[in-house]
Amino acid sequence: MHECPQQSDTTAKFDRLSNSCASFALLVILAVANAVAAQQDEDRTLFRGDPTEQGELGDQSSEIAATQAATTVSENQDSSMQLGLVFQKMSELQSEVSRLLGRIEQLEHQLQVVRQENRERYASIDEQMLQLSGNPTVSSDVVPTGSTDTEEGLYVTAFAQIEDRNFEEAIGLLESLIETYPNGKRLPEAFYWLGETYARLDPPQFEKARQSLVQLVRLYPDHAKAAEGTYKLGTIYEQLGDEPKALEYLDRAANNYPNTTAARLAADYAAAIRNPEE
DSSP: OOHHHHHHHHHHHHHHHHHHHHHHHHHHHHHHHHHHHHHHHHHHHHHHOOHHHHHHHHHHHHHHHHHHHHHHHHHHHHHHHHHHHHHHHHHHHHHHHHHHHHHHHHHHHHHHHHHHHHHHHHHHHHHHHHHHHOSOOOOTTOOOTTOOSSHHHHHHHHHHHHHTTOHHHHHHHHHHHHHHOTTOTTHHHHHHHHHHHHHHSSSOOHHHHHHHHHHHHHHOTTSTTHHHHHHHHHHHHHHTTOHHHHHHHHHHHHHHSTTSHHHHHHHHHHHHHHSTTO
């Protein structure tokens, strides 16, 4: 019975405290709201400023935007023009390259024609040299043509086959001579005519011709057939597509064997290689 007044007092105090806290909280909220509002007003004032200044700023912004837009348009136009010039230049270069390639193909064809004419001309000269060579000189005790029991017999028979254009038979006889008589006196001529005959086959066997003529030129540089062999070796290298080697042996024939038919032919052939269009 005595505790009831105490409970009522406590409840009243709690209510008053709650009301005080609520009032204080409301005051705080109002203060914060006022501060925020004041800050917003200040910001708006700073942002807007004077109407005249705002107009000037707007005009300046418009001018800047217009300038930037004009600059962008100008840059785009310049880029387009530069790109167009690049494409135009590329097109011109492609046309020039096509023209040059066509000219190169034309010159290559002309060069091939001239080389073929030279080859035919010198092949005809070689044929005349073969005819001028006549039958080889043989000793009085040599067996007649057709006998292959001696070195001289093999050589004479092989030469006769060459004159009759029986090149396969001639090659067999000459190779037999070289194998049977490795130190024979007809060995230089055998190497020469073997190279000559390999070059006359259809189709020619230029590599085997080269191998035979190299033996003559290296082993017998002072032999009577060395001048012709050196000249012929130069022409064989040209047929094989090795112009530096061809010119090396043609110049050697012209310089090392002056006053010979082979030297004159070698000089002419070398000049034709160096100046094919003349």
